[in-house]
Amino acid sequence: xxxxxxxxxxxxxxxxxxxxxxxxxxxxxxxxxxxxxxxxxxxxxxxxxxxxxxxxxxxxxxxxxxxxxxxxxxxxxxxxxxxxxxxxxxxxxxxxxxxxxxxxxxxxxxxxxxxxxxxxxxxxxxxxxxxxxxxxxxxxxxxxxxxxxxxxxxxxxxxxxxxxxxxxxxxxxxxxxxxxxxxxxxxxxxxxxxxxxxxxxxxxxxxxxxxxxxxxxxxxxxxxxxxxxxxxxxxxxxxxxxxxxxxxxxxxxxxxxxxxxxxxxxxxxxxxxxxxxxxxxxxxxxxxxxxxxxxxxxxxxxxxxxxxxxxxxxxxxxxxxxxxxxxxxxxxxxxxxxxxxxxxxxxxxxxxxxxxxxxxxxxxxxxxxxxxxxxxxxxxxxxxxxxxxxxxxxxxxxxxxxxx
Amino acid sequence: xxxxxxxxxxxxxxxxxxxxxxxxxxxxxxxxxxxxxxxxxxxxxxxxxxxxxxxxxxxxxxxxxxxxxxxxxxxxxxxxxxxxxxxxxxxxxxxxxxxxxxxxxxxxxxxxxxxxxxxxxxxxx
Numbered sequence: 137x138x139x140x141x142x143x144x145x146x147x148x149x150x151x152x153x154x155x156x157x158x159x160x161x162x163x164x165x166x167x168x169x170x171x172x173x174x175x176x177x178x179x180x181x182x183x184x185x186x187x188x189x190x191x192x193x194x195x196x197x198x199x200x201x202x203x204x205x206x207x208x209x210x211x212x213x214x215x216x217x218x219x220x221x222x223x224x225x226x227x228x229x230x231x232x233x234x235x236x237x238x239x240x241x242x243x244x245x246x247x248x249x250x251x252x253x254x255x256x257x258x259x260x261x262x263x264x265x266x267x268x269x270x271x272x273x274x275x276x277x278x279x280x281x282x283x284x285x286x287x288x289x290x291x292x293x294x295x296x297x298x299x300x301x302x303x304x305x306x307x308x309x310x311x312x313x314x315x316x317x318x319x320x321x322x323x324x325x326x327x328x329x330x331x332x333x334x335x336x337x338x339x340x341x342x343x344x345x346x347x348x349x350x351x352x353x354x355x356x357x358x359x360x361x362x363x364x365x366x367x368x369x370x371x372x373x374x375x376x377x378x379x380x381x382x383x384x385x386x387x388x389x390x391x392x393x394x395x396x397x398x399x400x401x402x403x404x405x406x407x408x409x410x411x412x413x414x415x416x417x418x419x420x421x422x423x424x425x426x427x428x429x430x431x432x433x434x435x436x437x438x439x440x441x442x443x444x445x446x447x448x449x450x451x452x453x454x455x456x457x458x459x460x461x462x463x464x465x466x467x468x469x470x471x472x473x474x475x476x477x478x479x480x481x482x483x484x485x486x487x488x489x490x491x492x493x494x495x496x497x498x499x500x501x502x503x504x505x506x507x508x509x510x511x512x513x514x515x516x517x518x519x520x521x522x523x524x525x526x527x528x529x530x531x532x533x534x535x536x537x538x539x540x
Numbered sequence: 541x542x543x544x545x546x547x548x549x550x551x552x553x554x555x556x557x558x559x560x561x562x563x564x565x566x567x568x569x570x571x572x573x574x575x576x577x578x579x580x581x582x583x584x585x586x587x588x589x590x591x592x593x594x595x596x597x598x599x600x601x602x603x604x605x606x607x608x609x610x611x612x613x614x615x616x617x618x619x620x621x622x623x624x625x626x627x628x629x630x631x632x633x634x635x636x637x638x639x640x641x642x643x644x645x646x647x648x649x650x651x652x653x654x655x656x657x658x659x660x661x662x663x664x665x
Contacts, residue, residue: 532575
């Protein structure tokens with residue numbers, strides 16, 4: 137077993153070796169290096185055949201039509217294209233958009249930009265478990281609402297939103313529905329025939345494909361129109377210009393094809409590992425799981441160790457590559473906006489650690505992590521004045537702290 | 541973020557961790573920061589009748605740099621008079637630990653902690 141151990145699969149994943157091999161075949165003179173848009177010769181035709189196959193493999197994972205897949209540089213670009221593209225195209229219809237406070241920054245910042253352009257955005261508060269209440273959601277919709285953007289699986293806490301029910305509501309009101317599926321594709325079954333979703337963002341590198349490539353599903357029934365954000369040669373039916381990156385696209389296609397084949401088995405194994413980790417941390421008092429435990433992907437465990445600051449815990453767990461909701465490194469000193477939106481107090485947000493597991497996580501690695509965490513929590517709590525006060529029965533809320 | 545070797549050393553082998561009885565008249569306690577901000581430092585000093593700090597203890601909730609800043613501070617104040625200890629500047633701590641700009645506030649907190657501990661001691665007199 138090599139350390140540090142990777143427990144940050146929600147940040148990115150290694151490229152699967154089977155994916156990397158396919159990608160390498162699309163680079164050099166001996167390989168499939170042509171421009172898929174070169175329609176006058178064999179090199180172009182071969183490259184186009186490869187990107188067509190990838191497009192089909194991606195569409196197959198979500199039961200969509202390959203014509204509904206638009207390649208982008210990643211989920212951030214897909215989110216930008218979906219939100220700004222729809223807002224700009226339909227601005228005469230209305231200027232109101234509904235989203236949620238726990239969305240990825242690529243969604244929130246795109247919305248902020250639209251606010252500067254004169255659009256109105258409603259940022260919904262999730263419930264304490266991270267999920268959106270459908271009645272509150274319905275109440276936020278207006279006659280001039282043109283778009284709803286809600287993520288499928290949250291990147292920090294792994295909770296799964298009920299996009300099927302949300303889609304039923306938006307379709308009935310003829311409001312377009314965009315879903316950021318960067319964290320759900322390949323982990324949660326997605327059937328575009330069943331879901332009333334108009335636009336969906338995907339990323340390759342979250343499911344063992346390469347970084348720098350993603351896609352936007354743009355529905356055809358009913359037809360969704362977008363104003364392009366990237367102008368040029370009119371690639372991707374005018375929605376996103378730029379030469380198709382054959383090797384990246386082939387990598388994404390293979391990653392999605394493997395995901396379809398292996399998702400069920402991967403999920404079962406990862407759930408077993410997640411449960412093992414959770415059980416191994418059972419003996420530590422004052423821990424809190426962030427986000428709903430049922431409506432959640434098994435890959436994610438976000439847990440707050442009360443009275444221990446997240447960054448110092450990460451430092452103690454240097455053999456484990458994890459991430460924290462604490463933002464001691466940021467100038468603002470503000471902890472995770474996602475955990476705050478759940479109503480978690482700042483202390484617990486500062487004390488949170490996200491473990492994300494994946495295809496290459498082993499039982500041995502989980503057991504190592506359990507031992508390390510158990511060893512170090514005690515040590516850090518011995519150092520913590522808050523822990524001492526808690527143990528002495530002092531209510532920390534009763535103290536007048538000097539905020540700085 | 542990469543930490544300096546000195547921060548790692550203090551973090552892994554913190555000096556003078558512990559508590560003293562805050563009700564004793566020869567003990568000064570300074571607690572600064574807030575849980576909501578991600579760091580709380582508690583520094584305690586034991587002062588001789590001659591006004592010299594003979595012992596110091598700390599406990600810190602916070603990042604590695606905050607723990608290291610308070611650990612270093614306890615080493616520095618021991619043997620100093622109250623006036624000398626009050627002269628310790630955050631910049632000296634930041635320099636010694638090679639803190640990056642985003643961690644300067646940890647050294648500021650340490651300076652606040654010693655000042656608060658001295659004030660507490662003096663108020664008891």
